[in-house]
Amino acid sequence: MHETFEIGPYSVGNGHPLLLIAGPCVMESEAMVLSVAENLAELQQRSGLQIVFKSSFDKANRTSVDSFRGPGLEEGLRLLERASTASGLPVTTDLHEPSQAAPCAEVCSILQIPAFLARQTDLLVAAADAAAARNICVNVKKPQFVAPEDTVHAVRKCESRGLQNVLLTERGSVFGYGRLVNDFRCVPIMKSFGVPVIYDATHSVQLPGGATTGGQREMVPPLARSAIAAGCDGVFFETHPDPDAALSDGPNMVPLSEFERLAVQLSELHEFCSKL
Numbered sequence: 001m002h003e004t005f006e007i008g009p010y011s012v013g014n015g016h017p018l019l020l021i022a023g024p025c026v027m028e029s030e031a032m033v034l035s036v037a038e039n040l041a042e043l044q045q046r047s048g049l050q051i052v053f054k055s056s057f058d059k060a061n062r063t064s065v066d067s068f069r070g071p072g073l074e075e076g077l078r079l080l081e082r083a084s085t086a087s088g089l090p091v092t093t094d095l096h097e098p099s100q101a102a103p104c105a106e107v108c109s110i111l112q113i114p115a116f117l118a119r120q121t122d123l124l125v126a127a128a129d130a131a132a133a134r135n136i137c138v139n140v141k142k143p144q145f146v147a148p149e150d151t152v153h154a155v156r157k158c159e160s161r162g163l164q165n166v167l168l169t170e171r172g173s174v175f176g177y178g179r180l181v182n183d184f185r186c187v188p189i190m191k192s193f194g195v196p197v198i199y200d201a202t203h204s205v206q207l208p209g210g211a212t213t214g215g216q217r218e219m220v221p222p223l224a225r226s227a228i229a230a231g232c233d234g235v236f237f238e239t240h241p242d243p244d245a246a247l248s249d250g251p252n253m254v255p256l257s258e259f260e261r262l263a264v265q266l267s268e269l270h271e272f273c274s275k276l
Contacts, residue, residue, distance in 0.1 A: 215252025
């Protein structure tokens with residue numbers, strides 16, 4: 001495994017600046033996708049922050065059958081490609097089936113494995129094969145029901161296909177019913193496998209249960225700061241121009257108007273902690 005590697009124009013891992021993965025939970029419209037990507041690109045140009053644009057073409061694990069899922073693979077990849085071209089940012093999205101890996105790898109710099117699917121060997125193998133062929137990386141989210149030391153098996157599955165560029169993401173653990181908690185021991189434990197570790201600051205504050213998932217977005221900043229103090233190499237955020245009107249994950253998304261201040265603060269904290 002590579003403890004540091006390149007993602008587009010950026011470097012991630014020990015000794016490198018904080019990586020930020022950000023964007024709306026799901027692609028609601030072409031105009032919204034392009035607007036958020038261009039807003040994040042302007043921030044990147046002003047600040048020099050390492051920002052990857054993220055949005056999902058399909059939220060396949062929505063609680064309700066009636067919930068909005070997204071535009072689907074073909075249209076979603078078209079929108080991601082447009083967003084990347086217009087903004088100049090690398091992009092990432094979630095995969096749900098092995099057949100989606102190769103087409104996603106043609107557009108994305110990171111192939112993201114959702115937490116609920118991180119034990120699916122066929123999906124990991126397909127993503128690793130597609131990523132290795134394109135010299136990109138796979139980001140595996142730690143399942144809410146898996147101990148951090150057991151995520152090594154996902155890393156080894158990718159490694160068995162010749163892929164050395166793997167990220168692991170901490171996104172909270174199930175604690176009883178309808179609650180997630182973060183055990184920040186996860187960060188150094190997962191880093192011990194020789195991979196950079198990302199902290200998912202917005203999904204960690206979800207409140208599962210009921211017809212739709214709730215969240216506590218006010219908890220995002222303190223938890224993100226804690227993850228950086230624990231040694232994470234990047235932070236994943238979902239951000240939206242109007243989270244209260246979002247079609248998915250609104251309660252835990254960071255308002256786009258507040259993202260810059262938080263991103264700069266976390267980047268400065270990461271730089272400080274890296275010198276300790």
